Amino acid sequence: LCFLVTAMLQSATGISSLSAADRDSQAISSPGRTELLTKRLKFSAVVGVVSMGIGSAFRLGINEANRDPLFGGNNGVDRFFRRHFGDAGKTSNVVDSNGTVFTLAAGLGAVILMQNLLSDGPVWRNTAYEVAVFGTGFMTELGVRLAVKSSFARRRPFLEFASPQDATTLNANSKNHLSFYSGHTSTAFYTAAYADQRIGDLLKARSLGRYRLMSIIPLYGWASYMAFSRVQIDKHYFTDVAAGGLVGTAW
Numbered sequence: 001l002c003f004l005v006t007a008m009l010q011s012a013t014g015i016s017s018l019s020a021a022d023r024d025s026q027a028i029s030s031p032g033r034t035e036l037l038t039k040r041l042k043f044s045a046v047v048g049v050v051s052m053g054i055g056s057a058f059r060l061g062i063n064e065a066n067r068d069p070l071f072g073g074n075n076g077v078d079r080f081f082r083r084h085f086g087d088a089g090k091t092s093n094v095v096d097s098n099g100t101v102f103t104l105a106a107g108l109g110a111v112i113l114m115q116n117l118l119s120d121g122p123v124w125r126n127t128a129y130e131v132a133v134f135g136t137g138f139m140t141e142l143g144v145r146l147a148v149k150s151s152f153a154r155r156r157p158f159l160e161f162a163s164p165q166d167a168t169t170l171n172a173n174s175k176n177h178l179s180f181y182s183g184h185t186s187t188a189f190y191t192a193a194y195a196d197q198r199i200g201d202l203l204k205a206r207s208l209g210r211y212r213l214m215s216i217i218p219l220y221g222w223a224s225y226m227a228f229s230r231v232q233i234d235k236h237y238f239t240d241v242a243a244g245g246l247v248g249t250a251w
Contacts, residue, residue, distance in 0.1 A: 036129055044136040051143030058147035060206050064177035069153045073160045073179075074236050081238035082157060085231040091158075095229040103226065107191035108134050111198045118202045134194055141190055141251045145183055150197065154180040158234040180234045182244035188223035189248030195219055223248075 073079075108131065115126045156179040159170045170176050199215040218236075227241035236244075 014054075036125055037077050037132070041136065042133060044140070045132070048136045048139035048143070051140040052146075053143070055146030057142035059149045062112065062150040062153070064150055064153040064174045065172055067153055069155055069177065071154060071180075073155065073157055075239075078157075078237040078239055081231055082089070082234070083236070085228060086157075086160075086234055087232050090233045093229055093233055095184065095226055096233055096235065099184055099226055101231070103188050103191050103222065104138070106222075107195045110215070110219075111195050114199050114202050118206050118208075130198075137194065137251055138187070138190060141181075141186060141247065145181070145186060145247075148181060149178040149183070152180045153177045154237075154240070156235055157237055179236055180240050180243065181247060182240045184230055185223070185227045185236070185241040185244030186248035186251075188226040189220075189245045190251050192219040192223040193249045194250075 073082075111134070112127050112130050115130055116123050119126060154177065155171075156176050159167065159176045160166055162170050196216055196219050200209070200212055203209050203215075223245070227245055230236040230241050231238055
């Protein structure tokens with residue numbers, strides 16, 4: 001079902017190819033007449049709801065704590081990065097508790113700001129459209145993420161390497177069996193890729209492409225730090241964040 005949803009999205013929606021450049025040229029040439037709810041956006045929203053429904057069904061229907069994971073953490077790559085990136089003294093940080101909210105708000109806020117600075121048309125319409133397109137993409141990825149996490153049921157590193165006296169308590173919490181893939185990282189790279197693409201289109205439309213690095217560096221820099229921080233506090237393996245980054249960027 002996960003791959004079915006992915007195939008549906010790839011063949012039918014293509015949110016990133018929602019013709020951002022065409023949308024900008026429309027707004028510039030005919031302010032206020034850009035269609036707010038296109039047929040593709042409506043269909044994408046439906047697919048997003050379906051994705052969330054399937055993902056939630058997986059999440060609610062699988063008891064991750066009482067099943068064997070599809071794969072564990074005992075491989076050389078993950079051990080290497082855990083040894084070099086991990087910080088035994090840290091178990092949480094600001095990214096752990098609020099990182100997703102900060103990332104979504106900052107990334108989408110930057111796009112909306114640039115959209116309203118560099119494009120014509122009503123502010124509310126530009127904002128509503130950007131939120132709708134960004135939101136449908138995020139919703140579909142979140143649905144598949146829920147299904148993948150529950151299906152793989154990979155133990156988090158701090159559970160996999162826990163002492164015997166702590167393992168029983170940690171194992172009982174189903175959230176500790178959702179290591180693959182990293183949701184924080186996929187959210188960060190989805191936001192970075194979306195914002196980079198949109199801001200790049202806006203700058204290009206105004207012949208300001210030379211300023212592109214001013215968006216690329218902070219966007220992907222933050223996403224990379226998000227990935228590093230998840231390994232640092234032993235919440236994810238390197239392969240978890242690598243997969244999360246690839247999925248988020250592809251979406």
